[in-house]
Amino acid sequence: MTDTVTAAVLLIGDELLSGRTQDTNLRSIAEFLAPVGVEIREARVVPDDHDTIVSTVRHLSAAWTYVFSTGGIGPTHDDITADAMAAAFNRTIDVREDAVDQLKRHYGLRAPGQEINESRLRMARIPEGASLILNPVSGAPGFQISNVFVMAGVPSVMRGMLQDIGHRLAGGSVVLAKTVRGRTMREGDIASALGEIAKRWPATSIGSYPWMRPGGAAGPDYGVNLVARSRDADALSGAFNELIALVRSQDIEPETDPQE
Amino acid sequence: MTDTVTAAVLLIGDELLSGRTQDTNLRSIAEFLAPVGVEIREARVVPDDHDTIVSTVRHLSAAWTYVFSTGGIGPTHDDITADAMAAAFNRTIDVREDAVDQLKRHYGLRAPGQEINESRLRMARIPEGASLILNPVSGAPGFQISNVFVMAGVPSVMRGMLQDIGHRLAGGSVVLAKTVRGRTMREGDIASALGEIAKRWPATSIGSYPWMRPGGAAGPDYGVNLVARSRDADALSGAFNELIALVRSQDIEPETDPQE
Numbered sequence: 001m002t003d004t005v006t007a008a009v010l011l012i013g014d015e016l017l018s019g020r021t022q023d024t025n026l027r028s029i030a031e032f033l034a035p036v037g038v039e040i041r042e043a044r045v046v047p048d049d050h051d052t053i054v055s056t057v058r059h060l061s062a063a064w065t066y067v068f069s070t071g072g073i074g075p076t077h078d079d080i081t082a083d084a085m086a087a088a089f090n091r092t093i094d095v096r097e098d099a100v101d102q103l104k105r106h107y108g109l110r111a112p113g114q115e116i117n118e119s120r121l122r123m124a125r126i127p128e129g130a131s132l133i134l135n136p137v138s139g140a141p142g143f144q145i146s147n148v149f150v151m152a153g154v155p156s157v158m159r160g161m162l163q164d165i166g167h168r169l170a171g172g173s174v175v176l177a178k179t180v181r182g183r184t185m186r187e188g189d190i191a192s193a194l195g196e197i198a199k200r201w202p203a204t205s206i207g208s209y210p211w212m213r214p215g216g217a218a219g220p221d222y223g224v225n226l227v228a229r230s231r232d233a234d235a236l237s238g239a240f241n242e243l244i245a246l247v248r249s250q251d252i253e254p255e256t257d258p259q260e
Numbered sequence: 261m262t263d264t265v266t267a268a269v270l271l272i273g274d275e276l277l278s279g280r281t282q283d284t285n286l287r288s289i290a291e292f293l294a295p296v297g298v299e300i301r302e303a304r305v306v307p308d309d310h311d312t313i314v315s316t317v318r319h320l321s322a323a324w325t326y327v328f329s330t331g332g333i334g335p336t337h338d339d340i341t342a343d344a345m346a347a348a349f350n351r352t353i354d355v356r357e358d359a360v361d362q363l364k365r366h367y368g369l370r371a372p373g374q375e376i377n378e379s380r381l382r383m384a385r386i387p388e389g390a391s392l393i394l395n396p397v398s399g400a401p402g403f404q405i406s407n408v409f410v411m412a413g414v415p416s417v418m419r420g421m422l423q424d425i426g427h428r429l430a431g432g433s434v435v436l437a438k439t440v441r442g443r444t445m446r447e448g449d450i451a452s453a454l455g456e457i458a459k460r461w462p463a464t465s466i467g468s469y470p471w472m473r474p475g476g477a478a479g480p481d482y483g484v485n486l487v488a489r490s491r492d493a494d495a496l497s498g499a500f501n502e503l504i505a506l507v508r509s510q511d512i513e514p515e516t517d518p519q520e
Contacts, residue, residue, distance in 0.1 A: 016303075018300070018437070074451075079468075179280075192378060208334070208336040208339075209280075
């Protein structure tokens with residue numbers, strides 16, 4: 001196993017930048033990759049613009065082990081991702097029989113009225129040399145081109161496609177994480193001691209995440225989550241014990257997740 | 261009014277890339293900017309890494325009219341955004357009295373036990389020449405440096421800070437949008453006609469957004485949202501009427517939002 005395997009996520013779609021749509025795909029991909037040991041190092045959201053997609057995917061593909069893209073592979077005029085991916089890797093693109101077969105198999109299972117018209121055939125346009133990614137939800141396949149996995153933008157379809165990707169990944173060593181929650185704790189009261197703990201455990205990355213919600217009759221709900229992350233289980237557990245002691249030092253009962 | 265005013269959003273934080281936290285700030289910022297006529301052209305998510313933040317903010321600041329960053333301005337060791345912003349613009353950074361005043365005013369209103377210790381003073385470290393952004397929620401200010409607005413990552417705090425930013429923006433012409441929903445409509449059945457409408461209305465951008473949810477006893481819930489966006493109200497309404505007719509042509513009753 002190699003030590004660090006990296007990835008970028010590329011979210012494609014005007015609707016994510018206009019505020020129309022709340023993205024959830026970045027988090028789904030991150031949750032899928034964490035146990036495989038693939039670390040996401042950056043994510044970008046770009047509009048449905050050919051040149052932007054081409055230049056961005058070239059950059060990300062060269063910078064990281066893997067790239068995961070979502071969006072823009074449907075049948076309509078604003079679905080331009082497949083063409084942009086082909087251009088990014090200087091490949092031709094055309095309707096491919098193996099992709100048509102997947103569409104046919106899917107529509108064959110459906111009620112009548114959903115034939116493979118010219119528009120739907122657009123979804124079988126796949127760059128030369130790319131391998132298909134099965135779509136168990138809505139039929140039209142994604143594809144892998146070089147180190148880039150090209151998936152649909154609809155969250156349920158995207159999650160279905162991830163199931164045909166895991167086995168293609170060379171995983172790295174897994175980053176373990178443990179969280180302790182200090183309700184009513186304030187960052188400003190623990191920041192100094194927390195910095196000392198971070199210094200004592202260099203193989204563990206320690207993050208501090210405050211939260212704050214208006215709350216109801218009981219007043220606002222606030223506090224801090226302290227998260228330790230490490231590839232080394234012993235270092236993780238040593239640092240984590242100190243985080244728990246830190247919460248207790250504030251006269252606050254630490255809350256942890258028994259599943260971690 | 262200038263015609264097109266652009267922006268980038270820079271989301272800073274390991275927790276967004278690890279899948280621990282679901283970002284909502286991009287969408288909040290987009291919803292805030294839309295009526296002002298500022299168009300978000302790209303968004304990036306980067307880890308808490310000094311060099312990455314410096315190089316990314318330099319790039320985005322040069323490329324777009326405005327940059328909106330969130331995250332990394334708290335009191336703990338992993339809050340490195342303020343220093344990175346100073347470095348990006350070759351400014352010095354130190355505790356500033358005007359920022360200390362804002363902290364004092366906030367903590368003065370609170371119950372005892374929340375004094376301004378050394379850790380909290382870290383939140384008053386502001387790059388030379390930056391102007392403060394009021395934080396009505398938790399006291400510690402954000403700041404504007406050059407064309408970059410540096411805000412907190414906690415969503416409620418970030419939204420509070422936006423209220424002190426609107427009046428600083430030179431707005432552009434506003435992009436109007438209208439949505440029609442076709443429940444049980446399928447993209448593949450309308451893609452060709454939709455492409456024709458898009459060609460007939462070049463001043464209107466037309467997006468097609470399918471959705472699909474497992475659903476309950478009534479079967480899966482699916483359909484397509486068609487969104488027309490334009491700076492020209494007449495072009496918008498002409499294109500939109502054709503979208504409504506397109507949905508009707510599928511024997512589906514179009515659903516629109518009366519508020520739009």
